[in-house]
Amino acid sequence: MRLKGIFQAKNRLISLVLIVFFGILASLGLITFLQYWQDNEETSLRKEWGMALALQIKSEILGSTQVVNSLKNLILSSENFRQDVFDVFVSSSLFRYPSVTGIYWAKGAVDETGKESLQLEMEYSSQGHHLRLEDLLDTSKGQSLIDLSKRSQRMLLTPGALLNNNSTYTALLPVSGVDDGRFQYMQGLVVANFDFTENFRHIFASKAQQVSSVRISDVTLPSLPQVLFSQNWEEQQTNVLSTSIAVAGRVLDFSYVLTSSGSHNVIWGSVILLGMLATGLMLLLTSRTWKYEQALEETVVRRTQELVQRNLLYSSFLSTTSEAFLVLDEQGFVINSNERADKLFSSENVSCRSKHISQFLVEESFKQLFLDDRNDQVCVPKQIYNSLEIEGICGHGQRIPLKVKIAEVYDNEDTKWIVLARDISVRRQAEERLKRSERQFRQAFLLGSLPIAIINNNGEIKDSNKAFQRFVGYEANEVYGRKLKEFFHPDGLKPFLDWMKAAVTGKSENFQCDQRLINRASYSLWAIASYTAVYEFGGKLNSVICQYHDYTEQRYAQEELRRNRDKLAELVEQRTKEARDARESLIASINAADNAIFVFDNENNLEFSSEHASNLFPEIKDKMKPGISAANLFEMMSASTGDDPEGRRQRLSRLIKGEGGVEFRLTNGRWIQTGVRKTPSGGTIVVYTDVSTYKIQEEKLQHQATELAKSLKVQQEVNEQQRMFVSVVSHEFKTPLAIIDSAAQRILRRGDKMPEEELHNRLHRIRAAVTRLLNLLKGTLRVESFENARLDFSPKRQNIVPVIEKICQRHAELTGAQEIFFDKPQNDVSVYVDSQLLELALDNLLNNAQKYSPSDMPVHVSLDCEEQRLLINVCDRGDGIASTEIEHIFERFYRSTSVSHIEGTGVGLAIVKQIMELHGGNAGVFTTPGEGSRFYLAFPLSAALHDEGV
Numbered sequence: 001m002r003l004k005g006i007f008q009a010k011n012r013l014i015s016l017v018l019i020v021f022f023g024i025l026a027s028l029g030l031i032t033f034l035q036y037w038q039d040n041e042e043t044s045l046r047k048e049w050g051m052a053l054a055l056q057i058k059s060e061i062l063g064s065t066q067v068v069n070s071l072k073n074l075i076l077s078s079e080n081f082r083q084d085v086f087d088v089f090v091s092s093s094l095f096r097y098p099s100v101t102g103i104y105w106a107k108g109a110v111d112e113t114g115k116e117s118l119q120l121e122m123e124y125s126s127q128g129h130h131l132r133l134e135d136l137l138d139t140s141k142g143q144s145l146i147d148l149s150k151r152s153q154r155m156l157l158t159p160g161a162l163l164n165n166n167s168t169y170t171a172l173l174p175v176s177g178v179d180d181g182r183f184q185y186m187q188g189l190v191v192a193n194f195d196f197t198e199n200f201r202h203i204f205a206s207k208a209q210q211v212s213s214v215r216i217s218d219v220t221l222p223s224l225p226q227v228l229f230s231q232n233w234e235e236q237q238t239n240v241l242s243t244s245i246a247v248a249g250r251v252l253d254f255s256y257v258l259t260s261s262g263s264h265n266v267i268w269g270s271v272i273l274l275g276m277l278a279t280g281l282m283l284l285l286t287s288r289t290w291k292y293e294q295a296l297e298e299t300v301v302r303r304t305q306e307l308v309q310r311n312l313l314y315s316s317f318l319s320t321t322s323e324a325f326l327v328l329d330e331q332g333f334v335i336n337s338n339e340r341a342d343k344l345f346s347s348e349n350v351s352c353r354s355k356h357i358s359q360f361l362v363e364e365s366f367k368q369l370f371l372d373d374r375n376d377q378v379c380v381p382k383q384i385y386n387s388l389e390i391e392g393i394c395g396h397g398q399r400i401p402l403k404v405k406i407a408e409v410y411d412n413e414d415t416k417w418i419v420l421a422r423d424i425s426v427r428r429q430a431e432e433r434l435k436r437s438e439r440q441f442r443q444a445f446l447l448g449s450l451p452i453a454i455i456n457n458n459g460e461i462k463d464s465n466k467a468f469q470r471f472v473g474y475e476a477n478e479v480y481g482r483k484l485k486e487f488f489h490p491d492g493l494k495p496f497l498d499w500m501k502a503a504v505t506g507k508s509e510n511f512q513c514d515q516r517l518i519n520r521a522s523y524s525l526w527a528i529a530s531y532t533a534v535y536e537f538g539g540k541l542n543s544v545i546c547q548y549h550d551y552t553e554q555r556y557a558q559e560e561l562r563r564n565r566d567k568l569a570e571l572v573e574q575r576t577k578e579a580r581d582a583r584e585s586l587i588a589s590i591n592a593a594d595n596a597i598f599v600f601d602n603e604n605n606l607e608f609s610s611e612h613a614s615n616l617f618p619e620i621k622d623k624m625k626p627g628i629s630a631a632n633l634f635e636m637m638s639a640s641t642g643d644d645p646e647g648r649r650q651r652l653s654r655l656i657k658g659e660g661g662v663e664f665r666l667t668n669g670r671w672i673q674t675g676v677r678k679t680p681s682g683g684t685i686v687v688y689t690d691v692s693t694y695k696i697q698e699e700k701l702q703h704q705a706t707e708l709a710k711s712l713k714v715q716q717e718v719n720e721q722q723r724m725f726v727s728v729v730s731h732e733f734k735t736p737l738a739i740i741d742s743a744a745q746r747i748l749r750r751g752d753k754m755p756e757e758e759l760h761n762r763l764h765r766i767r768a769a770v771t772r773l774l775n776l777l778k779g780t781l782r783v784e785s786f787e788n789a790r791l792d793f794s795p796k797r798q799n800i801v802p803v804i805e806k807i808c809q810r811h812a813e814l815t816g817a818q819e820i821f822f823d824k825p826q827n828d829v830s831v832y833v834d835s836q837l838l839e840l841a842l843d844n845l846l847n848n849a850q851k852y853s854p855s856d857m858p859v860h861v862s863l864d865c866e867e868q869r870l871l872i873n874v875c876d877r878g879d880g881i882a883s884t885e886i887e888h889i890f891e892r893f894y895r896s897t898s899v900s901h902i903e904g905t906g907v908g909l910a911i912v913k914q915i916m917e918l919h920g921g922n923a924g925v926f927t928t929p930g931e932g933s934r935f936y937l938a939f940p941l942s943a944a945l946h947d948e949g950v
Contacts, residue, residue: 046241046258052299053207054245054254057216059303060199061169061247064099068155068173068192071103075175075187077385077407081105086122099168101126102193118146118189125193146189150174153410157248159218159226160193168196168228171248200229207295214256219244228252326419327409332357332370332379335414344423347395357419362399365390369404381406381417392421400425451527451548455484457504457541471527471550473520484546489516489524496531503533504541515548526555595689602682604630604656616672616688630655642667655684663691671695739769739814765813793837793918799828801863803835804842804872808861811846818855820846823862831870831939833919838937841915841923844908845874845935853878853932865941869921872937880929890923912937 074089075081090103102125106118149156155173173190204214213232219225233255242255324341326334337352345352345360357379358366368390371380384406392402403422409415445452451468453461464479472479472487485493492515502508515529527548536542596613600606606628614621620636634641634648641664643651654662660676671694675687743762747754754762801824808822849859853876864871881889885896890913909923916923920940927933 047243049210049295050241050243050254050256052296053203053256054243054252055303056203056299057200057252057254058245058247059306060099060203061194061196064097064194064196064199065155065157065169065171065192065248067093067097067100067103068171068190071105071190071192072173072175075105075190079386083122086124090124099194099196099199100192101195102191104191105188106191107188121188145172146174149189150176155248157250159228161226169194169250197229201231204231210258210295212257212259214254217253217255218250219253220249220251225253322422324419324421324423326352326357326360326421327415328357328379328417328419329414330378330416332417341421343395344400344421345392345395350395360392360421362391362393365392365402369406379417384408384417389424401428451550453479453484453546455544455546457543459483459485459500462543468548471519471525471548472517487517487519489518492516496529499531500544503531503544506535506539506541509533509535517548524552525550526552595687598633598686598688600630600655600684600686604652604684606630606633607683613688616690640666640668655686658684660686663695736769736773739810740766740773742814743769768810793834795832795834795919797830797832798835799830800833800835800838800872801825801829803838804861804863807839807842807846811843811850818850819858820850821858821860823860825863829863829870831941833939834915837915837918841912841937842872842874844912845937848908849874849876849878849935852876868941870939870941872939873934874936875932875934877932880931880933881925881927882929886925886927889925 070093071089074085078085086105093100093103103123104120104125105122107121109117109119145156145158149172153174153176155171157169157171160168160170171190171192171194175187175190200216204211213230213234215230215233216228217225218228238257240255240257242253245252245254321338321340324344325336325338326341327336329335334352334355334357341352342350352360357370361369369381369383369388371382387403387405389401389403391399392404394400401424403424405420407418407420409418446465448465449467451465451471453464453468455461461479461482461484464476466476469476469479485496488496492513495513496511496515499508499511503511509532511531513529515527517525517527519525527550530547530549532545532547533541534543534545595610596616597608597610598606598613599608605626606624607626609624614624617624617637617640619639620633623636624633631648631652634643634651637643638648641647641651654660654674655676658676658678660674662674663671664674665671669692670690671692673689673691675689677685677687679685743766747759747762751759805822805824808820812818812820846859846861853859857877860873860875862873862875864873879898881896882898889896890909912923916937916939921938923935923937925933925935
C-alpha cells in the first residue's frame with residue numbers, strides 16, 4: 001500500500017511536471033507568436049501615426065499661409081486700399097494665425113527708364129522679425145524668387161534662413177491686374193514671415209509620451225537641406241522613422257523616434273505568470289492600438305470638421321446672402337448659381353445654370369460690363385473688382401436696376417469669373433421715399449402747430465418754425481443766430497445750461513422740464529420743454545431739437561381756478577339743494593302726466609315708475625319696486641302684453657339699444673305706443689302712451705285712402721289716353737302739313753310764272769300730303785283702337801320695295817338738303833304687311849334719322865334677310881345712344897338726355913314698337929356712341945300670319 005501510494009504520487013508528480021512542461025512550451029510558443037505579431041503591428045501603427053502627425057503639420061502651415069491669399073483678394077477687391085484697412089486685416093489675422101510674424105505690402109512702380117520696381121507701402125512685423133525689403137531685392141536669391149513668383153502667379157514659400165532672417169518661412173505672392181488693353185501688369189508684392197516653432201512645439205508637447213525625439217527639415221533642394229525644427233534629436237539614433245510631405249511647393253522631411261517599450265523583458269522574466277502576462281500583453285496591445293488609432297482618428301476628425309465647416313460656411317453664405325451669385329466659365333456661361341440668383345433671373349425658380357450671362361442683362365449693360373468676342377468664344381469683363389449700377393432682366397422679363405461686381409477666380413480650370421449682383425430697386429424706391437419724407441418733414445416742421453427750434457452746440461438758433469416765432473413774438477430773421485437762453489426767464493436758465501454741458505460730453509441725450517420763457521412783450525410764457533441731442537458719427541454734439549408745449553393759459557387758469565375754488569364749493573351746495581327740489585317737482589309732474597313712465601339705470605334695473613304705470617298694469621302694481629330687473633318686469637307684464645319668451649327678449653333688446661316707436665296691443669284691447677330714450681348716465685327712460693283712440697281713427701283713414709287711390713288710378717288712365725292722343729297728333733301730323741305748306745308757298749310765289757306741268761305736280765303733292773294726313777289721322781286712331789282692342793289690322797302679301805321707295809322720295813323732297821339713299825334690291829320683296837302702318841312706322845324712323853343727324857350726312861335705307869326675318873334698316877350718322885338708355889327709347893314719352901334740345905314728344909318709337917308687335921315682329925336698334933345708329937323693323941318671312949287669318 002505504501003509503494004502504491006508512492007507510485008501514485010510519482011505519477012501525479014510526473015503528470016504535474018508534464019503539464020507544467022507542456023504549459024511552458026505552449027506559453028513560449030504563444031509568447032513568440034505574440035511578440036512577432038506585436039512587432040509588425042506596432043511598426044505599421046507607427047508609420048500611420050507618423051503620417052497623421054505629418055498631415056497635422058501640413059494643415060498648420062497651409063492654414064497660416066492662407067493669410068497671404070486673403071490679403072491679395074482684399075487688395076484686388078478694394079478700389080482704394082488704405083492703411084486703416086491694412087491695420088484691421090492684420091489685427092484679425094494675428095488673432096487667427098499667431099504664427100504670422102510679419103506682413104508686408106510692396107506696391108509696384110515704373111521708373112523713368114521703364115523698369116519695374118517695388119516700394120514698401122505698408123508693413124507689420126513683430127519684435128525681432130523685421131524684414132528689410134532692400135535686402136530682399138538686392139540679393140540675387142531674393143530677386144530670383146520674386147521673378148519666379150511673378151511668372152508662376154502663385155504663392156512661393158522659401159525658408160527664412162536662405163533670406164538671412166530668423167523666420168521659419170517667408171511667403172511671396174504677386175498681385176497682378178489687367179489694364180484696359182487687357183494686358184497683365186504687376187500691381188505689387190505681398191510678403192509674409194511665419195515662425196512655426198511654437199506651433200511645432202505645441203504639437204509635439206501633446207505627443208511627448210509617444211515621441212522621444214523629432215526633426216523637421218526642408219529638403220526641396222536635396223543638396224541644401226534646411227532644418228526647420230528639432231527636439232531631442234541626435235544624429236546617431238536607432239529606430240528612426242521618417243515620412244515626406246509637400247506643402248505649397250516645398251518638400252518637408254519629418255523624422256521621429258518613438259519611445260521604446262520594455263514589455264519584452266517583462267514577458268521573458270514572467271513566463272510562470274503566463275496567464276497574467278498574456279492578459280496584460282493583450283491589454284497593453286489593445287491600449288496601444290487604441291492610442292494610435294485615437295490619435296489618427298482625432299487628426300482625421302479635426303480635418304473633416306474643418307472641411308465640413310468650410311463647406312457649410314460656403315453653402316450658408318450662398319443661401320443667406322442677399323446678393324445673386326453667378327459663377328461663369330471663360331465663355332460667359334453660368335456653371336453655378338445660388339438660390340437668390342435663380343429667383344431673380346429665372347421664372348418659377350428655374351436654375352440659371354448653362355445660360356449665358358447676356359440673357360440676364362440688357363444689351364447696353366452687357367456691353368458696358370464685357371468685351372464680348374463671340375467669334376473667339378470668350379467673355380472678358382472690362383472692369384473687375386469695381387461696382388457698377390446697370391439694368392438687368394428678371395425672370396418675368398421686366399427691367400430691374402442692379403449693382404454688379406465682377407471678380408476673377410485663379411487656379412481653377414472650370415471657373416473664370418464670379419459675378420455678384422444685387423437688386424437695388426428697393427433701395428432706389430427707399431431713396432425716393434426718403435426724399436419725399438424729408439420734404440414732408442420739412443413742411444411739417446415749418447407749418448406744425450408745436451413751437452420747435454434747432455440750436456447748434458453753442459446754443460445758437462439755426463432754424464425755427466413759424467409756431468416758435470409766433471410763440472416768442474419775433475420774425476425768422478430776428479430769431480436766427482441768437483442764443484436760445486436769451487428767451488429764458490432767469491428762474492429756468494440753470495437746468496437747461498446744466499443739461500447742455502452733459503449733452504456736449506455725451507452723458508445725456510434727452511431732457512424734459514417745465515420752462516419759463518419771456519416773449520417780445522416781456523410776457524411770461526410757461527411751457528413743457530423737450531430737448532433732444534443729435535450727435536455726429538464720431539460722437540460730437542451736432543445740434544439740439546427744442547420743442548415747447550405751451551400751457552401758459554392753463555397756468556393762469558390754474559391760478560384762477562384756485563381763487564374760485566371756494567366759490568365753487570358754495571355753488572355746489574346751492575345747486576345740490578336746487579337739484580333736490582327740482583327732482584321732487586319732476587316726480588310730481590311725471591305722476592300728473594297721462595303716460596306710463598319707467599326709468600331704468602345703466603344696468604337695466606328699475607329706478608322709478610309713475611303712478612300711471614301702476615294704473616296701466618294694476619296686477620303687478622305691488623311688484624313694481626325700484627331694483628327689479630327689466631327682464632323680470634317684462635316677464636310679469638306678459639300677462640297683459642301677451643308676449644311669449646321671444647317677444648320678451650325682443651322687448652328687452654330694444655330697451656338696451658334705445659329703440660322706440662313700437663306699438664303693441666294689450667290683452668284688454670288697448671293700443672300702447674312705446675317711446676325709448678337714453679340718458680347721459682347710460683340709463684333708459686321708457687314711455688308707454690295709450691293710442692287706442694288714434695288707432696281707431698287711423699284704420700278709418702286707411703280705408704278711405706284705399707278707396708281714393710282706386711278712383712285716382714282710373715282717372716289717371718283716362719287722362720293718359722287723352723294726352724297720348726294729343727301727343728300723337730302733334731308729333732305725326734307735322735310732316736304732311738309741312739309738305740302742304742311748302743307746295744302752297746311755292747305756288748303763291750311763282751303761280752303766274754310756273755309751268756303748267758310743274759303746277760300740276762305741286763298740286764298732286766298737296767293732294768298726296770292731304771291723303772297722307774288723313775291716313776296719319778286714321779293710323780293714330782288705329783293705335784288708340786289698338787290700345788283699346790278696337791284696331792282694324794289688315795295685312796296682305798305685297799311687294800314693299802315701291803312702298804319704301806315712295807316714302808324715301810317724299811322725305812327727300814321735304815328736306816331738300818339732306819339726301820336719303822335707298823339700296824333698292826333687284827328683285828321684289830313680298831311680305832305680309834299693312835302698308836299704311838308700315839308707312840307710319842318708316843316715317844317715324846326717317847324723321848328721327850333726319851332730325852338727330854347732321855344735315856350734310858345722308859341717311860341710308862336697306863333691306864336684309866336674317867334668320868327667317870326681313871329687316872328694314874334705317875342708318876344715320878348722329879351722336880348715337882348711350883347704352884344705359886337703349887332699353888327705354890321705345891317707351892312712350894321717353895326722350896334721351898342727349899337730344900333734349902331738339903323738338904320732340906317721345907311717342908314716335910312707341911308707335912313703331914306697337915305696329916311691329918301687330919305684325920308679329922319687333923323693332924330694335926344697334927348704336928355706337930359718336931358714330932351713329934341703325935334702327936330696324938323685323939318682319940317674319942313665314943306665312944304664319946296669313947295662314948292664321950291675322
